[in-house]
Amino acid sequence: MSSSELQQLYQQIILDHAKYRHGASAEPFGVFDADGAPGLRLAESHQVNTTCGDEITVRVGVRAGSGTAADAAVTDAAGPAPVIEQFVWRGDGCSISMASASVLADTMTGLTVPEAEALVTTFRDLLRSRGTIEPDEEVLGDAAAFAGVSKYPARVKCAMLPWVAFEAALMQVAAASAAAVTPLA
Amino acid sequence: MTLSAPSFRRAAAVALTEDEVARIRNDFPILEQRINGHPLNYLDSGATSQNPISVMEAEQEYYEQRNAAVHRGAHTLAFAATEVFEGARATVAAFIGAQPDELVWTSNATEGVNLVAYSISNASLGLGGPDAARFRIGAGDEIVVTEMEHHANLIPWQQLALRTGATLRFIPVMDDGTLDLAAAATIVGPRTRLLAFTHASNVVGTINPVAELVELAHRFDALVMLDACQTVPHLPVDVAALDVDFAVFSGHKMLGPTGIGALFGKAELLAGLPPFLTGGSMITTVDMEHAEFLAPPQRFEAGTQRISQAIALAAAVDYLTETGMDRIALREAELGQRLVAGLAEIPGVRVLGPAAGIDRIGLAAFDVAGVHAHDVGQFLDEAGIAVRVGHHCAQPLHRRLGITASTRASTYLYTTTDEVDQFLAAMHEVAPFFGVKP
Numbered sequence: 001m002s003s004s005e006l007q008q009l010y011q012q013i014i015l016d017h018a019k020y021r022h023g024a025s026a027e028p029f030g031v032f033d034a035d036g037a038p039g040l041r042l043a044e045s046h047q048v049n050t051t052c053g054d055e056i057t058v059r060v061g062v063r064a065g066s067g068t069a070a071d072a073a074v075t076d077a078a079g080p081a082p083v084i085e086q087f088v089w090r091g092d093g094c095s096i097s098m099a100s101a102s103v104l105a106d107t108m109t110g111l112t113v114p115e116a117e118a119l120v121t122t123f124r125d126l127l128r129s130r131g132t133i134e135p136d137e138e139v140l141g142d143a144a145a146f147a148g149v150s151k152y153p154a155r156v157k158c159a160m161l162p163w164v165a166f167e168a169a170l171m172q173v174a175a176a177s178a179a180a181v182t183p184l185a
Numbered sequence: 186m187t188l189s190a191p192s193f194r195r196a197a198a199v200a201l202t203e204d205e206v207a208r209i210r211n212d213f214p215i216l217e218q219r220i221n222g223h224p225l226n227y228l229d230s231g232a233t234s235q236n237p238i239s240v241m242e243a244e245q246e247y248y249e250q251r252n253a254a255v256h257r258g259a260h261t262l263a264f265a266a267t268e269v270f271e272g273a274r275a276t277v278a279a280f281i282g283a284q285p286d287e288l289v290w291t292s293n294a295t296e297g298v299n300l301v302a303y304s305i306s307n308a309s310l311g312l313g314g315p316d317a318a319r320f321r322i323g324a325g326d327e328i329v330v331t332e333m334e335h336h337a338n339l340i341p342w343q344q345l346a347l348r349t350g351a352t353l354r355f356i357p358v359m360d361d362g363t364l365d366l367a368a369a370a371t372i373v374g375p376r377t378r379l380l381a382f383t384h385a386s387n388v389v390g391t392i393n394p395v396a397e398l399v400e401l402a403h404r405f406d407a408l409v410m411l412d413a414c415q416t417v418p419h420l421p422v423d424v425a426a427l428d429v430d431f432a433v434f435s436g437h438k439m440l441g442p443t444g445i446g447a448l449f450g451k452a453e454l455l456a457g458l459p460p461f462l463t464g465g466s467m468i469t470t471v472d473m474e475h476a477e478f479l480a481p482p483q484r485f486e487a488g489t490q491r492i493s494q495a496i497a498l499a500a501a502v503d504y505l506t507e508t509g510m511d512r513i514a515l516r517e518a519e520l521g522q523r524l525v526a527g528l529a530e531i532p533g534v535r536v537l538g539p540a541a542g543i544d545r546i547g548l549a550a551f552d553v554a555g556v557h558a559h560d561v562g563q564f565l566d567e568a569g570i571a572v573r574v575g576h577h578c579a580q581p582l583h584r585r586l587g588i589t590a591s592t593r594a595s596t597y598l599y600t601t602t603d604e605v606d607q608f609l610a611a612m613h614e615v616a617p618f619f620g621v622k623p
């Protein structure tokens with residue numbers, strides 16, 4: 001029953017990532033401590049796909065571009081952009097969601113927050129394209145392998161789950177940073 | 186007579202034959218479809234069943250010839266509509282061994298459970314007067330469910346406990362997918378006011394010992410709610426013989442349309458139970474401060490009813506009755522065993538629930554080592570095979586079995602042996618496709 005359609009969905013690169021799971025924490029996560037790493041703005045997001053019960057927890061650590069955690073999410077051109085220094089996750093789910101988390105960990109670590117946000121948008125557009133967008137491997141790297149998922153609308157949620165968690169964590173970082181840098185009136 | 190052991194085994198009937206199944210399939214147009222280039226192999230009837238032509242025609246015929254408001258109006262069409270609507274109630278009631286006034290239409294089984302839970306809530310607030318006293322619960326009282334319940338027969342009781350201060354307890358499930366009856370005997374006791382359990386598990390396929398559990402509950406004057414969603418469509422069920430106080434089932438799982446189901450309640454219990462939904466069609470006299478309610482079942486059927494769906498459900502019941510529930514049950518028992526035996530041979534596949542040779546309904550849920558259920562389902566879909574993946578609305582049971590999701594193949598009277606075999610053949614290819622060495 002080998003089917004080229006199905007093999008496009010389950011590309012070897014996806015099956016490998018699902019198996020080896022880069023960035024996945026081997027140990028269960030302890031209680032989240034936002035102040036656990038000096039100099040880093042930490043955030044955590046837990047997401048569940050209610051259709052199938054897949055779940056993931058993503059923890060990110062962002063270092064401020066200017067070297068202080070306080071303005072970790074300041075992304076204006078005035079100074080160097082904050083950088084994603086840590087990305088760990090823990091989850092349970094189908095090969096598409098787990099591979100997606102593994103690819104995400106590889107892709108995002110070391111990127112600046114604006115670069116990461118742009119990539120999330122590119123990835124989301126690709127997955128929602130129903131096969132009409134040809135992925136740019138230069139930009140997406142291994143994440144380009146998820147182009148096949150876009151032809152399976154029921155699986156788009158699976159692939160997006162870690163990215164949604166990552167996005168939510170970045171928003172927390174931004175919110176916390178904004179709160180921290182709010183000037184005294 | 187009790188039906189706690191699968192009674193169809195005692196019937197003198199024989200299972201539906203392959204030829205009969207082939208003829209039955211002609212009545213189900215949807216089965217002619219091709220999916221991804223393959224004939225549809227529909228093994229998801231446990232989630233929702235397909236409709237025979239007669240069911241769809243019954244609904245159409247109603248709208249073409251009899252559509253009118255029931256239980257009101259003095260014109261010929263209104264009488265005709267009321268007659269077929271109440272005729273449908275009598276048909277469905279007789280199908281489960283109930284009297285017509287013991288059968289309340291609901292949207293589905295979930296609504297039926299909620300109806301009872303909220304009516305008990307209302308009684309606990311003092312509504313319904315002295316007649317409803319026996320339904321009042323509060324702090325110190327216990328509601329008992331089981332660890333294998335569908336969320337529909339769990340969450341309404343969790344919520345009832347939260348509203349009333351009662352305590353929710355549960356009968357654990359053993360490793361083999363059966364209830365721990367020794368534990369049940371210590372959990373159900375003088376504080377128990379209601380025992381809610383499923384007749385057959387929608388995941389592990391276990392057929393629970395109804396007689397034993399009913400006897401246990403009634404020893405302490407506790408009410409029994411039976412979730413019969415997976416049995417009324419598949420086995421002969423007689424609620425009077427089972428002596429349950431309430432039972433629920435859904436039409437769409439028994440060849441009927443969506444949006445219709447039923448609650449059975451013993452007449453003497455429904456008579457004392459205050460209503461859940463209120464409004465039109467369920468009252469006798471109304472003034473600005475007060476209303477008197479109709480007797481059951483109308484007391485529990487506020488607003489315009491699902492007339493066409495009720496009539497279509499009766500057509501589904503006619504179809505099942507003509508085919509023979511005992512013969513369907515025997516056929517599905519064979520298919521269930523074939524599924525379990527076939528799956529057990531596949532390296533890395535763990536069947537959940539009773540092993541081969543032990544009674545189960547015609548379904549099997551399983552775990553594939555190293556391959557997530559969602560991926561198994563995707564692989565099978567490519568071959569035209571429709572199965573259910575996920576937690577099947579039974580998260581606590583999956584947690585108990587050490588997994589978060591499983592794959593389930595479920596049969597019905599239109600399932601062929603070839604379809605089961607094709608599914609099993611495809612299952613052999615799953616682990617190799619995903620590069621998993623069992």
